[in-house]
Every structure is written in structure tokens, then in C-alpha cells.
Amino acid sequence: MIQVNPIILFHLYDRSNAAMTSEVNAVTNEIFNEVLSETEQAVRDTLRRFALDVMRPIGKELDNLTPDEAIAKDSIYWEAHKKYAELGMDQFTADDSLTPVELARINALSSEMMGWGDAGLAISLGLGAMPQNFAQLTGNADLIARCTPDRIGCWAVTEPGHGSDIVDMYGDERAERKFRGDCVARKDGDNFVISGQKSSWVSNGSFAENAGLFCTYEDDKGVQGGGAFVVPLDLPGVSRGKPTDKIGQRPLNQGEIFFDNVVIPADYMIAGPDQYDDFLHMVLTGANAGMGSLFAGLARAALEHAVDYARERVQGGKPIIEHQAVKTRLFEMFRKVEAARALNLHAVTHNAVNPIFELAVASKVTSTRTALEVATEAMSIYGGAGMTKEHPIEKLMRDASVSVIEDGENTLLGILAAARL
Numbered sequence: 001m002i003q004v005n006p007i008i009l010f011h012l013y014d015r016s017n018a019a020m021t022s023e024v025n026a027v028t029n030e031i032f033n034e035v036l037s038e039t040e041q042a043v044r045d046t047l048r049r050f051a052l053d054v055m056r057p058i059g060k061e062l063d064n065l066t067p068d069e070a071i072a073k074d075s076i077y078w079e080a081h082k083k084y085a086e087l088g089m090d091q092f093t094a095d096d097s098l099t100p101v102e103l104a105r106i107n108a109l110s111s112e113m114m115g116w117g118d119a120g121l122a123i124s125l126g127l128g129a130m131p132q133n134f135a136q137l138t139g140n141a142d143l144i145a146r147c148t149p150d151r152i153g154c155w156a157v158t159e160p161g162h163g164s165d166i167v168d169m170y171g172d173e174r175a176e177r178k179f180r181g182d183c184v185a186r187k188d189g190d191n192f193v194i195s196g197q198k199s200s201w202v203s204n205g206s207f208a209e210n211a212g213l214f215c216t217y218e219d220d221k222g223v224q225g226g227g228a229f230v231v232p233l234d235l236p237g238v239s240r241g242k243p244t245d246k247i248g249q250r251p252l253n254q255g256e257i258f259f260d261n262v263v264i265p266a267d268y269m270i271a272g273p274d275q276y277d278d279f280l281h282m283v284l285t286g287a288n289a290g291m292g293s294l295f296a297g298l299a300r301a302a303l304e305h306a307v308d309y310a311r312e313r314v315q316g317g318k319p320i321i322e323h324q325a326v327k328t329r330l331f332e333m334f335r336k337v338e339a340a341r342a343l344n345l346h347a348v349t350h351n352a353v354n355p356i357f358e359l360a361v362a363s364k365v366t367s368t369r370t371a372l373e374v375a376t377e378a379m380s381i382y383g384g385a386g387m388t389k390e391h392p393i394e395k396l397m398r399d400a401s402v403s404v405i406e407d408g409e410n411t412l413l414g415i416l417a418a419a420r421l
């Protein structure tokens, strides 16, 4: 169905945000329309509108609220979830006529646009479906019915005493393979009993209705390794901590989840100790490529703001974009953004047919580093104005700074990827 070369597609630079009204860009968009499939054009245009009209204004507002205010009942945060659900993005996942590669391209395109809109909010909205996807793997009709798309999800992995240790799935950098974590699922007849806690980093943790829980698996013989489960969070024994206050991605809620002898049926397990490493590996490969799309989007947003500002700001008698040193810096930013986008397309395309962990990590590390570098340079191009809350750059820089730790700190991810070269 899609006949264009995906590499060409993503090499082309979609400037539509930089000056949506400019004639040059209107013409450029028409050219792009010829190389994007109709579905891709529709996704791009819909998500761009959503990013501009919903994500950016709501993200800006949430950024200025306390973590408690951001998720209060009357918070505008819920409006973002409602409007995102109305877009019906899950229709693509259910569309059998799309090949895996076509679906991967659509997902990458939409994630990039959402990262361009507001990266923290994008993660909150996108995470919702994770337990739903996991539930499908169990084949358990009761669980699948509990994990409908309208129920917000989370991915509960990190523990207070185990951050990188849990991401280090094969124990490459860890002395001990079978450690007892802060959260344990103990096999008890036909059930699992879950006790302990997940850390304050769980995204959507303060209100998620279902969790994809990755924790220690224990039976009568003791700790056996890791286990992955889907856990409805309205079960007796589940409680929450205070939402986390952090410097960047403030529209993304994060918070602790506590489990006090929470009982789930044994068939809510997605992976036991024998499959755990491979399952975590698979999830991290998908998550890292997704992060690559999102933060290529943030980097692009920072570049576009910088170009716009450089066109407007007059110093030395002319717009600063006409100074050669500024042009050189903008080109460097452009080069990095396009490299991140191209690598991300390469990684998501591979993931669709033959997932490669190290390629997904390369994309995550490249996009997040690029986002931080480009946002930092954009701030410098803005001069003093960049430091103020009147302009979007300081927020983009804060949002990018958090991304290099999110879903695995970049250095550790690189060590794990290197072990597979």
C-alpha cells in the first residue's frame, strides 16, 4: 500500500510548524503530500493540530502547577486524555490491512508529532495502552475486559533500591542475577500475592487503573528471577504515594505504588522467570525506539522555535539569522535533528520485522542527546529571552534533560547495547 521509500520520507523536513502561513512552506507541504501515503498525511495533520491546539497549551499550563494541582479532579490534564481518546489512535493497531512496517511508520510519525507538541504529556497519553497490550498476550478474557483503552495504564518497573539494576536485564553489569527486589510476587496456589512497592518514577503512577508490573518472582523454593504481570490497581491492598515533583516533563505525572498482599489470579502473569529476560528485552526494545521518535520530535520543536526567533530578532542591524555564526549553529542543530529522525525510522522499521535492541538503544540515546543539545543551543540563540517563561525554550530544555535518564539512563543502556555488538 505504501510505496515510498521510508528513508526518503523521514529525510524530508516537514517545516509546517515553522511558518504554517508562509507560502514557501505551503508549497513544501504539497510536495511532502506526494511522498506520504494518504493515511500518513492524515495522521501527521491530525496529530499536528492536536499538538498545537491541545498538547502545547495544556502542557504549558500543567508545567506551572504543583504535581497535586496537575492531577486534581478539575485539572485541565484530564481534558488532554479525553481529547486524545477522541482521536481514536487505537484504530490503527486494530487495522488488519496495515503491514507491521506501515503500522510502525504511523506510530513513529504520530509519536514524533506528539513529542513535538509536549513530550511529557505525550508519554502520559501513550502509556495508557501498555497494560492493554500486555493483557492481550495472556488471552485471559476477564483481564482483557478490565484493560479497555479508556482505563489509564502505567508501567511499574523501577524500585527505590533498583533502578538501573532492573533495566540491566541479563545482569551484564550486576553482580547478582536473582536479587530480591522491593516488590515481590509470591506464587500461592492458583494466585500470586504481591507485596512491596514501586518507586516514585512510575509514570501515571498516581492514578493509573492498570499496571504492567515487572517485579521479583518467588515460589516455595525462594526467588526465581523476574516476573511480569498485569495488575488492576483497584484491587484491595493497592495504595499510592505523593506525586513526584521534578524539573522537566512536569505534565507527566509520576508516583509510587504500594502493594500490601494484593492477590491476582495466576493467569494475570505475562512472563515467568524463564521468559522474563526476553520479555523485558522485547518491551525495552519497543520503548527505546518510541523514545527515539518522541525526542526527535522535541528536538525538532526546539530547532523550529530557534529558526523563527532568529528570523525575528534584530541585532547588528539585521535579523540574527543573517549572521553567519548563527546560520552555522542552526545548521548544526538541523543536521543533528535529521540524523536523529533518520536513525529512529531505521530502528522502528527494524522493530516491525526483526527487533534489534542495540539499534533501539542507539535511537533513544541519539534522540534524547540531540533533544538536550538542540534545546540548549536554541536557548543560547534566544539570548536572555530564552531564560524566561514567556518563551517555550526553557521548558523544552528541562523536558529534554529528564529524557536522558528516562526508560534507562543513557550510559547504562549503552553498556547493555555494547554487550550485544
Ligand SMILES: Cc1cc2nc3c(=O)[nH]c(=O)nc-3n(C[C@H](O)[C@H](O)[C@H](O)COP(=O)(O)OP(=O)(O)OC[C@H]3O[C@@H](n4cnc5c(N)ncnc54)[C@H](O)[C@@H]3O)c2cc1C
Residues within 6 Å of the ligand: 154, 155, 156, 157, 158, 159, 162, 163, 164, 165, 167, 168, 173, 174, 201, 202, 203, 204, 249, 402, 403, 405, 406, 407, 408, 409, 410, 411, 412, 415
Ligand atoms: C521522566 C521519567 C520517567 C520514568 N518513567 C518510568 C516509568 O514509567 N516506570 C518505571 O518503572 N520507571 C520509570 N522511570 C525510572 C527510570 O527508568 C530510572 O530512573 C532509570 O532506570 C535509572 O534508575 P535510577 O534513577 O534508579 O538511577 P540509578 O540506577 O541509581 O543510576 C544512577 C547512576 O549510576 C549509573 N549506574 C547504575 N548502575 C550502573 C552500572 N551497573 N554500571 C554503570 N553505571 C551504572 C547510571 O548510569 C546512573 O548514571 C522514569 C524516569 C524518569 C526520569
